[in-house]
Amino acid sequence: QVQLVESGGGLVQAGGSLRLSCAASGRTFSSIAMGWFRQAPGKQREFVAAIDWSGGSPLYADSVKGRFTISRDNAKNTVYLQMNSLKPEDTAVYYCAASPSSYVSTNMNAFRSWGQGTQVTVSS
Numbered sequence: 001q002v003q004l005v006e007s008g009g010g011l012v013q014a015g016g017s018l019r020l021s022c023a024a025s026g027r028t029f030s031s032i033a034m035g036w037f038r039q040a041p042g043k044q045r046e047f048v049a050a051i052d053w054s055g056g057s058p059l060y061a062d063s064v065k066g067r068f069t070i071s072r073d074n075a076k077n078t079v080y081l082q083m084n085s086l087k088p089e090d091t092a093v094y095y096c097a098a099s100p101s102s103y104v105s106t107n108m109n110a111f112r113s114w115g116q117g118t119q120v121t122v123s124s
Contacts, residue, residue: 002026002098002113009094009118012086016122020081022096022115030074033099035111036081038092038120045095045108049081053102061106064090086122093117 003025012018020036035050049070050059058070067086072079079096097111105111 002028002032004096004098004113004115006094006096006115006118009120011121011123014086014088014122014124016086017082017084018086018120020083020094020096020118020120022079022081024077024079024096024098026077029077029098031102033101033104034070034072034079035097035099035104035106036070036079037095037097037108037111038090039095039117040089040092043092047106047108048094050099050104050106051079052104057104059104059106083120086120088122088124090120091122092120094120 005023008020033052036048039045051070069082095117096115098113099111
């Protein structure tokens with residue numbers, strides 16, 4: 001089981017940027033795919049971005065494509081989500097997730113370990 005701790009959330013104005021970090025424990029980090037999901041109030045949790053074990057094959061939700069970038073540093077056991085040109089509709093709790101597979105998926109059920117989440121609020 002991988003333990004995940006997110007950080008970097010906060011309040012930002014529309015058009016601004018934030019970088020989320022997710023620190024992972026466990027020796028398997030460099031061999032597994034990682035993802036970011038988000039959940040807005042009253043809505044279901046949704047896929048945001050995912051990356052494979054090597055840092056390649058990034059996938060993005062259409063709503064964030066071109067604005068968000070997922071990356072990872074296997075030496076630091078950390079995955080990042082750089083969020084630019086933020087919009088009020090990006091407001092949500094953002095969750096980091098780890099998959100037991102090396103390969104990316106957009107399916108929430110493919111991810112078995114989850115962090116506690118970090119709040120991102122974008123004001124208009």
